[in-house]
Amino acid sequence: MELDPQNALSAIQAGIRQASALIVTYSFSVLGAVLLLVIGFVVAGLVERWIYAGLGQVSGFDLTLRRFFSKIARYVVLGLVVVMVLGQFGIQTASVIAAIGAVGLAIGLALQGTLQNIAAGIMLLALRPLRIGEYVEVGSIAGTVEEIGLFATRLRAADGIYVLAPNSTLWTQPVKNFTRNGVRRNDITITVPNADNIDGIQKTLLGLAERDVRVRKEPAPTAFVAELGDSTMDITLRYWTSVSDFLSAKVELNKSVRNILNGSAK
Structure with a gap:
């Protein structure tokens, strides 16, 4: 079968026209996609900086949260840009969004514990x-807070041990904060025979507290009978100090009270 030169030329010309139309069409699509990507990256960066700066104007807003929310805003803008770019090539964006939602749900279920820690970290911050x-002190966890992250909090225990606690654990239990109020109370209780001079013992204990410059004048220290037994009674010295003076005052006053007891026993 002989090839008709005229038909062959017509077929070639038709192919060239179709290829030219496709090139023109996709050239505009590629150009539009590139422009969208460039503009999207610029806008995402601007949005990130605006949110970071705006949250910085909020008094006491945590630096970690500022970074977290500004980054989230950036990625949201970039995600929208990617969907728009795919739309430039005729891809059904509704299907893409549905697929992204399904993937996000699967990831969320797989990382449920991690997401709980992130949510708890945001609430803690x-x-x-x-x-x-x-x-x-939170349950069995106790120590000085060194870092609060989005996933976990780092503490240093009183004996210097490194502690890393999941944020969800810290958020779901009552928190005892020994530093926040700035002052702490301490009770020193001694047991003496009922025959001893109660007024004299109370006066002596109060004198110890009042002479110690670390003991606060307000609330004033007090000494009282805490418990009365058949042959003995418990007398308690109650006083307040600043958090920074709590341990040293406790050690010194315990020593002074012990010396008095030893002296009275001789």
């Missing part, structure tokens, strides 16, 4: 039941 440098 926003409500601030504990801050860096504060000594806290």
